[in-house]
Amino acid sequence: MTETTNDIWRLYGRPFSSRLLIGSALYPSPQVMCEAIRASGAEIVTVSLRRQSPEQGGGSAFWEQLKGLNKTLLPNTAGCHSVKEAVTLAQMSRELFETDWLKLEVVGDDYNLQPDPLGTVEAAEQLIKLGFKVFPYCTDDLVICQRLRDVGCEVLMPWGSPIGTGRGLMNPYNLQTIRERLPDMPLIVDAGIGKPSHAVQAMELGYDGILLNTAVAQASAPVVMAEAFRAALLAGRLARLAGAMPERQTAAPSTPTLGMPFWHQQ
Amino acid sequence: MISVSVNNEVKQCDDSRELSELLREWGFECEKIAVAINGDFVPRSQYSACQLKAGDQLDVLAPVQGG
Secondary structure, X not given: OHHHHOOOEEEOOEEEOOOEEEEOOOOOOHHHHHHHHHHHOOOEEEEEEEEOOHHHOOOHHHHHHHHHHOOEEEEEXXXXXXXXXXXXXXXXXXXXXXXXXXXXXXXXXXXXOEEOHHHHHHHHHHHHHOOOEEEEEEOOOHHHHHHHHHOOOOOEEEOOOOOOOOOOOOOHXXXXXXXXXXXXXXXXXXXXXXXXXXXXXXXXXXOOEEEEOHHHHOOOOHHHHHHHHHHHHHHHHHHHHHOOOOOOOOOOOOXXXXXXXXXXXX | OEEEEEOOEEEEEOOOOEHHHHHHHOOOOHXXXXXXXXXXXXXXXXXXXXXXXXXXXXXXXXXXXXX
């Protein structure tokens, strides 16, 4: 365990010990949301902005719950379909949540909520010039990831699979390639994680963190699932640090063959 | 009086009044919202200097859960 005792990672210079980033949506109740977030051990929570009428309380109740959690907030631009929308919503988020951190989402296709790769790069470039610390949600495309790095992103968040599908890592090869080609870039698998085993797989690939929401919020027992993901990220991280054995094509006995009984020279 | 759209709802207002006054009149607490007019962000510091025009489209946003 000595290798993980000080297993701190940094996002835009800020140190964190938990490698799980968790969403605040889709929980059966605000109370369950708070309990699940605490149980997950996550230090970073994603939030958003929407139209709300004063009659609905204008988001006050949620805002108070968030403050009570005392977590680092990561506002998103979910639902934005253009660079303009994303930049405007980012500016509104910065003022209201008092943070320059931003999970950038520019939707390119409504069927699978696939990020618009070109729009994401353009929006990231504009936002970084405006002083934002951009966490871009992107596809698992190496070149797009490189472009996002080139415009100044210091963390990348390629998808595992489309948001809310729970299908896990659709293309481990792509994710592994990004890891190998960008060895020093903090990488977070964002979206598509459905089960703790998916998170373990991503961490074993060398990813630095996981961002998820639905997998915990829509579990039958969200608080228990949050604990499961907490354990899974630790398992996957330890496995990565430990270094897995190489795969072999053929069997190799683990029990010594020397001294094997019931064998006699004919 | 002019007509503007606030979160897709038509509202009548006096175009000589400051945005901060109108927001309060419509029930919003300025420190708990963020505003865009016609798709452009309007910082809170500009509410007092901002006057609406007929047909302006306002988005008044508040914190919500997000993934």
